[in-house]
Amino acid sequence: MTHANYQALNYLKESPSQTAGPYVHIGCVPTFAGIEGVYDDPGREMITGDAQGARIRIEGQVFDGTGTAIRDAMLEIWQADAAGLYNSPSETRGQADPHFTGWGRQPTDGETGTFRFDTVKPGAVPWPDGRMQAPHISVWIVARGINLGLHTRIYFDDEAEANAADPLLARIEHTSRVPSLIAQKIDGGYRFDIHLQGDRETVFFDI
């Protein structure tokens, strides 16, 4: 018998991920899947009242390695309110806007592959060392064929100065890839396309 267990590190292992599969809508956005009367799709509305800040719409598509838009993906976003506060118990810097959830969930359209979020422009929030980050939105993407949800971020092309000073964007060695994280201003909002592979592959994060 060894004594090894007397000082074992008794951590559990995280449950391993499995793909969300083609039917993720049933569990996550049931009314989108045509299942009525059980419950509404959580995260469909991020603005629940008179939220502060500029209303924006963000739309885009998720492209596979052939450039085909994925029509069975689901995206979630998480962001600060217009004042830079998160609507979360772990937000200790202040009280976030009670009329803004900060969390949204949308499927890509079954025909066009387009996703669309109606939200507010987030305020700036600090990096762990105290420097301010450029305004951004965290994004998580799941779909059939994606084995572990993909994390990325949306920054904004009308925040060039803040983007240039952003500590995370500055960490990306291949600066030619930074534009993959920046949403383009279009009529009525912003366009943010996600490329899973290829020359234009979006920067994904290990967080």
Place this chain on the structure above:
Amino acid sequence: MSDTAKSTPETGAFFARDLDWHPPALTPGYKTSILRSPQKARISFDNSIAETTGPVFGHGMIGELDNDLTLNFAAPGEGAIGERIIVHGRVLDERAQPVPGVLVEFWQANAGGRYRHKKDAYLAPLDPNFGGCGRAISDENGFYHFRTVKPGPYPWPNGVNDWRPAHIHFSVFGQGFAQRLITQMYFEGDPHIALCPIVKTIPDPEAIDRLVARLDMNATIPMDARAYQFNIVLRGRRSTLFENRLEGN
């Protein structure tokens, strides 16, 4: 733990994810992954506040039948067809601490292996009394449970003759967005587990075993429903007591 300590939200960064334990992005045996797997290195960074915070859902959002798939889509007086089961377990973190108040969502095929989804064209019939979705919020000790019918295995277009083991999909929130997880639960003893290209995207057999729910005769309700226990582990957090962070976090 005192009430005060319990009510103080944790703000520490999450432990780094063990990417050798999770399935890699590119798993050619699961063909769809080939064109949907990023090829460039992920950019790693220690959590900022965007990752340590996350949405939290109140128990008030949960309807009475949300955690009963045998009834929540059924006509009055009817119920879903199939083997009646209870799935129960705890949501824990890597420190083996319970994670209370987290939204757990689940979806599955019916007892014949057919999903209520316009893209599922399998021969097996729909059950008019089965929708296939449910949800629960973990209690103060991390426990969750729901009733359902055991889903059937089904064929899927990958190889010529690939079948999914019976499984239930799980989507789990934690207390931070970095904990977000989707996975699948399998049933002890199913010979399809070892054959499935999606299961085999997970490289470590021990990791696969963590997704196999055990028959739990102690929680089985006599003359009603058998129980399966399925515990879910989310990423753990570092203690901020160890840290010497600058103002602003």
